[in-house]
Structures are given as C-alpha cells and as structure tokens.
Amino acid sequence: MRSVDLSDAKLVSLYRNGDEAAFEELVRRHKAKIFTTIYLIVKDHYVAEDLLQETFIKVVDTIQGGRYNEEGKFLPWVVRVAHNLAIDHFRKSKRYPTIVLEDGSNxxxxxxxxxxxxxxxxxxxxxxxxxxxxxxxxxxxxxxxxxxxxxxxxxxxxxxxxxxxxxxxxxxxxxxxxxxxxxxxxxxxxxxxxxxxxx
Missing domain, CATH: 1.10.10.10 (Winged helix-like DNA-binding domain superfamily/Winged helix DNA-binding domain)
Incomplete structure (x- = not known):
C-alpha cells in the first residue's frame, strides 16, 4: 500500500520504526494547515516558516523519544504544538500590547x-x-x-x-x-x- 493511502497513526508507527518516507508523507499531508495555524498568530511569513520547522523538530523529538501517545489524533496534537510555539514567540517578544478595557478605553x-x-x-x-x-x-x-x-x-x-x-x-x-x-x-x-x- 502506498504511503498516501495510510492513516496518520500507521505512518507514525512506520516512522517510529525507521521509515523516513512515512514522516515525509505526514509533513506533506499536514504542512499547509499547520503553517496556517502559526501564520494566523504571528502574521509574519518568515517567522511562521521558522516556527513550522521548530514544530516538526519537536514532533520528531517526541516520536523518536517514545513520548508520543496521541494515537489516532496526530493532526490535533501537532496543531497544538505549533499553536503553543507561536504563543511562546509572542510571550518572549518585546512588543507592547494595546490593552482596551471593557468600556473601550485604552x-x-x-x-x-x-x-x-x-x-x-x-x-x-x-x-x-x-x-x-x-x-x-x-x-x-x-x-x-x-x-x-x-x-x-x-x-x-x-x-x-x-x-x-x-x-x-x-x-x-x-x-x-x-x-x-x-x-x-x-x-x-x-x-x-x-x-x-x-x-
């Protein structure tokens, strides 16, 4: 069976056992959605690209380290990883927020x-x-x-x-x-x- 016909859970299992092509298929399958998730938060193409790479590095570390246990929920898990990285990016940034209170005053x-x-x-x-x-x-x-x-x-x-x-x-x-x-x-x-x- 071709990798494109396999479920995410099966691809994760294959990758865990050393099949690099399985991971490439996971990236190809979900890259656009994960990039969009990050871009919606950071609103910067280059930052989003960097965080996308960082997301997949974390994914690799987690799977290869035997800490991945979200069987059947690969995409929601990766989106959560990407989302957290994007939010952390803002926490670490030096930008000041403009906080508008309930009555509309700044x-x-x-x-x-x-x-x-x-x-x-x-x-x-x-x-x-x-x-x-x-x-x-x-x-x-x-x-x-x-x-x-x-x-x-x-x-x-x-x-x-x-x-x-x-x-x-x-x-x-x-x-x-x-x-x-x-x-x-x-x-x-x-x-x-x-x-x-x-x-």
Missing part, C-alpha cells in the same frame, strides 16, 4: 508625558513591564486570548479557529481577562501612579 490613554525625558521614558517602560507581568498571572485560557488579540492583532474568529473554541467562548475569555486584569491593576495601585489606572 489602558495607556491616561499616560500623558509633557516631554519624553529619560525619566518619563523609564516610567513608561516600567509601566509596560508591570502590565506584562500582570498578564502572565492571568489564567492560561484568558492570557492566551489576550495575547492573541492584542499582541498578534487577531480577530475573534481567528482566535476561535486557532484555539478550537467557539467565538462566544473566545469573547467570554477576553471579557474575563480584562475584568481580572483591571482588578489586578487596582490591587497594585499603591506602587504606581494612580492616574494610570482607569476607574
């Missing part, structure tokens, strides 16, 4: 510096760094949606597709993320300029 709208002196730039940098730390303390599903929406500029439809949930679920997670973020910002109010935090 978290940073209240930061108004008369001039960009060294001191004011330092305060702004520290405020952004503080916000990033607060985002990291959110529950994982909320943090994920927030990062995808504000770092990656993804639509809620794209977020729903990438995370495998309904648009309503994605919107709900975003709403709770903003509510929790605002609570956390208010709690840490004492250490920062009170004008920074929306009322």
């Amino acid at each position: 978290v940073f709208n209240t930061i108004d510096f008369a001039e960009d002196s060294f001191e004011s730039l330092q305060i702004k940098k520290e405020t952004h760094a503080h916000l990033r730390k607060l985002i990291q303390t959110l529950p994982e599903p909320q943090k994920e949606v927030l990062i995808m929406r504000h770092y990656a500029k993804m639509s809620f439809q794209e977020i729903a597709d990438a995370t495998g949930v309904s648009i309503n679920t994605a919107l709900g997670r975003m709403r709770y993320a903003l509510i929790n973020l605002r609570k956390k910002m208010r709690k840490s109010n004492a250490a920062y300029d009170p004008n920074f935090y929306p009322r």
Whole structure:
C-alpha cells in the first residue's frame, strides 16, 4: 500500500520504526494547515516558516523519544504544538500590547508625558513591564486570548479557529481577562501612579 493511502497513526508507527518516507508523507499531508495555524498568530511569513520547522523538530523529538501517545489524533496534537510555539514567540517578544478595557478605553490613554525625558521614558517602560507581568498571572485560557488579540492583532474568529473554541467562548475569555486584569491593576495601585489606572 502506498504511503498516501495510510492513516496518520500507521505512518507514525512506520516512522517510529525507521521509515523516513512515512514522516515525509505526514509533513506533506499536514504542512499547509499547520503553517496556517502559526501564520494566523504571528502574521509574519518568515517567522511562521521558522516556527513550522521548530514544530516538526519537536514532533520528531517526541516520536523518536517514545513520548508520543496521541494515537489516532496526530493532526490535533501537532496543531497544538505549533499553536503553543507561536504563543511562546509572542510571550518572549518585546512588543507592547494595546490593552482596551471593557468600556473601550485604552489602558495607556491616561499616560500623558509633557516631554519624553529619560525619566518619563523609564516610567513608561516600567509601566509596560508591570502590565506584562500582570498578564502572565492571568489564567492560561484568558492570557492566551489576550495575547492573541492584542499582541498578534487577531480577530475573534481567528482566535476561535486557532484555539478550537467557539467565538462566544473566545469573547467570554477576553471579557474575563480584562475584568481580572483591571482588578489586578487596582490591587497594585499603591506602587504606581494612580492616574494610570482607569476607574
């Protein structure tokens, strides 16, 4: 039987036993969907290519290391690996998010510096760094949606597709993320300029 006629599970089994062609068929079969999953998040062709390669390196390591146990669910597993790598890429990046609260106001709208002196730039940098730390303390599903929406500029439809949930679920997670973020910002109010935090 030709490799194109075999199931993913059979191809994984063959590859585990040293059949390189079996893995090539898995890559050929699913490369486009996995690339799209990554590209929807990073919105950069070259970054997506790099992360696609990284995804398959992880897949090889997992299968050859005997740690793969998602029999019959190869594609959902690889998509999850790719998705996590893409999200990690944003966590490590230095880009600052534009966080819009429930009432439509921008978290940073209240930061108004008369001039960009060294001191004011330092305060702004520290405020952004503080916000990033607060985002990291959110529950994982909320943090994920927030990062995808504000770092990656993804639509809620794209977020729903990438995370495998309904648009309503994605919107709900975003709403709770903003509510929790605002609570956390208010709690840490004492250490920062009170004008920074929306009322």
